[in-house]
Amino acid sequence: MSYKSEYLQTLERRGYIHQLTDAAAIDARALKPGLTAYVGFDLTGPSLHIGHLMSIMMLRRLQQHGGKPIALMGGGTTKVGDPSGKDTQRQMLDQATIDANKASIKRVFERFLTFGDGPSDAIMADNAEWLEQLNYIDFLRDYGRHFSVNRMLTMDSVRLRLERDQPLSFIEFNYMVLQSYDFVELNRRYACVMQMGGSDQWGNITQGIDLGRRVSGAELYGLTTPLITNADGSKMGKTAGGAVWLNREQLPDWDYWQYWRNVDDRDVGKFLRLFTDMPDDEIARLESLQGADINDAKIALANAATTLCRGADAAAAAEATARATFAEGGAGEALPSFAISDPTPLIDALVLTGLAASKGEARRKIGENAVRIDGEPATDPTQPITAPAKLSLGKKRHALLTAG
Numbered sequence: 001m002s003y004k005s006e007y008l009q010t011l012e013r014r015g016y017i018h019q020l021t022d023a024a025a026i027d028a029r030a031l032k033p034g035l036t037a038y039v040g041f042d043l044t045g046p047s048l049h050i051g052h053l054m055s056i057m058m059l060r061r062l063q064q065h066g067g068k069p070i071a072l073m074g075g076g077t078t079k080v081g082d083p084s085g086k087d088t089q090r091q092m093l094d095q096a097t098i099d100a101n102k103a104s105i106k107r108v109f110e111r112f113l114t115f116g117d118g119p120s121d122a123i124m125a126d127n128a129e130w131l132e133q134l135n136y137i138d139f140l141r142d143y144g145r146h147f148s149v150n151r152m153l154t155m156d157s158v159r160l161r162l163e164r165d166q167p168l169s170f171i172e173f174n175y176m177v178l179q180s181y182d183f184v185e186l187n188r189r190y191a192c193v194m195q196m197g198g199s200d201q202w203g204n205i206t207q208g209i210d211l212g213r214r215v216s217g218a219e220l221y222g223l224t225t226p227l228i229t230n231a232d233g234s235k236m237g238k239t240a241g242g243a244v245w246l247n248r249e250q251l252p253d254w255d256y257w258q259y260w261r262n263v264d265d266r267d268v269g270k271f272l273r274l275f276t277d278m279p280d281d282e283i284a285r286l287e288s289l290q291g292a293d294i295n296d297a298k299i300a301l302a303n304a305a306t307t308l309c310r311g312a313d314a315a316a317a318a319e320a321t322a323r324a325t326f327a328e329g330g331a332g333e334a335l336p337s338f339a340i341s342d343p344t345p346l347i348d349a350l351v352l353t354g355l356a357a358s359k360g361e362a363r364r365k366i367g368e369n370a371v372r373i374d375g376e377p378a379t380d381p382t383q384p385i386t387a388p389a390k391l392s393l394g395k396k397r398h399a400l401l402t403a404g
Contacts, residue, residue, distance in 0.1 A: 001023050001024075001027075003023075003027045004027055004028075004031060005027050005028075005030035005031045005065075006030075006065055007030040007035070007061070007062065007065040007067065008023075008026065008027050008030055010061060010065065011058075011061060011223075013273075013280070014061075014273040014274060014280075015226070015270060015273055015274055016054065016057070016058055016061070016225050016226075016274070017223065017225070017226075018199045018224045018225050018226040018227075019199065019202060019222075019223070019224045020221070020222070020223050021205075021206065021209060021221050021222040021223075022221055025219070025221060026194065026221045026223065029193065029194075029221070030065075030067070033066055033119070034066070034067065034068060034119060034120075034191075035062065035066075035067040035068070035193070035194065036067065036068040036069075036070065036190055036191055036192040036193060036194070037059075037062055037067060037068075037069060037070070037192065037193070037194035037195065037196055037223075038069070038070035038071070038072050038125075038183075038186055038192050038194075038195055038196070039055040039056075039058065039059055039069075039070075039071065039072065039195070039196050039197055040072040040074055040077070040127075040179065040182060040195075040197065041055075041071065041072065041073060041074060041105065042074040042077060042078045043073060043074055043075060043078045043093075043098050043101040043102050043105065044078055044093065044101070045101060046100065046101050046104040046105070046247065046249065046250060047104060047105065047108070047245040047246055047247035047249070047250040047251075048105055048108060048245075048246050048247075049237055049243040049244055049245050049246060050236065050237035050243070050244040050245075050246065050259070051198075051236070051237045051243075052246070053246070053274075053275055054198065054225045054228060054274065055196060055197060055198065055225065056071075056108075056109070056112050057112070057274060057275060058196050058223075058225060059071060059112070059113060059122065059196075060112050060113060063113060063114065063120055063122060064277075066120050067120060068119065068120055068121070068122070068123070068190075069113060069122045069123070070122070070123045070124075070125055070186060070190060070192055071109050071113065071122060071123070071124050071125070072125050072126070072127060072182060072186065073102050073105070073106075073124060073125065073126040073127070073128075074126075074127055075098055075099075075102060075126040075127060075128030075129075076126075076127040076128040076130075076131030076132055076178065077127055077131070077175060077178050077179060077182070078093060078098055078101075079092070079093070079098070080171050080172065080174060080175045080178060102126070104247055104249070105247070106124060107247065108246045108247060108309065109122075109124065111308065111309060111310075111311070112308065112309075123190060125186065125189075125190075127178070127182050127185070130181075130182075130185045131178055131181070131182075139181075142215075143177070143180075143181055143184075143211065143215065144177065146210070146211055146214045146215065147177055147180075147207070147211075152173070152176060152207075155176070155203040155204075156200070156203065157176070157200075157203065157204075158173065175204075176203070176204050176207050177207075179204045179207070179208060180204070180207045180208040180210075180211040181208075181211065182208065183195055183205075183208030183209070183211065183212055183220060184208070184211055184212050184215055184216065184218070187212055187216070187218050187220060188216070193218070193219065193220055193221060194220065194221040194222065194223060195208060195209075195220070195221075195222050195223075196222070196223045196224070196225070197224055197225070198224060198225055198227065199224045199225065199226060199227055200227075201224060202222070202224050205222035205224065206222060208220065208222075209221065209222055228274070230263070230264055230267055231264040231265075231266035231267050232264060244256065244259050246309055248310060248314075252336040253306065253310045253314035253315075253317065253318055254317075254318050254321060254336055255336065256306055256309065256310060256314075256318075257302045257303075257306045257310075257314070257315060257318030257319070257322070258302070258318070258322075259302075260275075260298070260301050260302035260305045260306065261298050261299060261301075261302040261322065262298075263298065263301065265294050265298075268286065268287055268294065268297045268298060268301055269283055269284075269286070269287030271301055271305070272286065272287070272297075272300075272301050272304070275301075275304075275305050275308070276301065276304035276305055276308065277304070277308070278300070278304055286300055286301075299319060299322075302315070302318070302319070303315045303316075303319060306318060325390075325398055336353070336354075336399050336400070337399070337400040337401075338352055338353050338399055338400070338401055339401075340352065340385065340401050342384075342385075342386045343384030343385060343386055344384065344385050344401075345381065345382050345383065345384060345385070346362075346366065346371070346373070346378055346380065346381055346382065346383045346384075346385055347359050347362045347363060347366070347381040347382065349385050349391055349401060350362035350365065350366075350371065350391070350393070353391055353399035353401070354399070355371075355391060355393040355397055355399060356393070362381065363381055365393060366378065366379060366380075366381050370393055370394050371391070371392070371393055372391075372392040373385060373389055373390070373391060373392075385401060389401045
């Protein structure tokens with residue numbers, strides 16, 4: 001479809017669109033000022049990860065085109081748990097943990113969005129404000145009657161759990177009802193007319209649209225993003241060290257920069273379009289680079305993506321460390337640092353720094369000649385290490401050991 005609004009033109013050109021509930025109506029609405037849309041984020045941990053970045057960038061694109069983004073914190077729904085993509089029920093979190101997670105996550109949003117009272121300034125809402133005030137009997141009478149259990153049982157988040165004979169609690173079954181009510185409440189409070197999210201949220205989004213129509217006659221819309229995979233077909237956002245977290249408290253700036261620097265050559269153009277503000281013509285130039293020159297494009301991607309999430313200083317420090325570590329054989333200051341008591345056996349140092357998940361894995365890596373100390377091969381698991389030293393696993397994973 002050929003869109004008239006610059007907003008949808010940008011989303012389509014840069015690869016954000018998977019499904020739209022009513023493309024023509026959304027396009028027409030986007031031509032008018034003040035399009036308000038939201039994405040919901042549960043507060044299950046102290047940081048979002050790179051899998052959430054598509055949704056965050058969707059909010060950023062909306063603000064860049066004059067719309068009003070709402071980042072909805074799931075202070076209420078986190079207590080219930082979204083069954084989408086889950087095989088088991090989530091662990092219940094106490095209020096103090098949820099509050100701490102919210103405060104931590106908010107810091108990341110402040111890097112991507114401008115908050116305030118202006119017409120296109122972002123809003124950070126929390127569904128605990130209205131969900132915790134609901135009267136159960138009144139809610140069932142006024143809203144529960146609009147939900148078909150037959151339809152709810154056909155949704156992937158429910159159907160797959162039942163087909164696998166995996167337990168699905170009543171509290172989880174209620175998640176989609178509460179999420180649908182969020183849309184109605186945001187429409188009432190902020191004139192929000194569109195919910196955005198990953199492709200796995202399509203069922204929840206359409207339920208909210210239907211509830212809004214039934215309850216208030218509101219004309220609401222939905223937009224989902226595609227599942228982003230790496231060129232080799234693997235799920236984006238996983239590394240040997242685990243998830244790629246957006247908060248620096250969970251993942252050092254160096255590791256965040258390195259994730260982008262090490263993407264597959266075939267993914268550079270796609271990731272530049274999705275996860276940076278780089279102009280299209282510059283992206284076209286960078287993705288046309290061949291051979292060793294593609295490394296320049298990867299560095300540009302790493303710098304741009306890290307600048308957005310961690311700041312320009314973090315990106316510059318990471319690049320300087322990369323050049324010192326790889327090109328000049330030094331030990332850059334931005335590498336993750338760990339204090340050790342001298343002397344520390346090599347096998348323990350590998351586990352301490354996270355270069356190995358266990359002593360067994362550390363022994364295997366040492367046996368494979370994959371470990372180096374200050375650039376020199378290390379073959380003895382019991383070899384004592386004295387700080388300062390640079391510990392390396394393969395060519396891309398490094399850590400600094402300092403005296404503690």
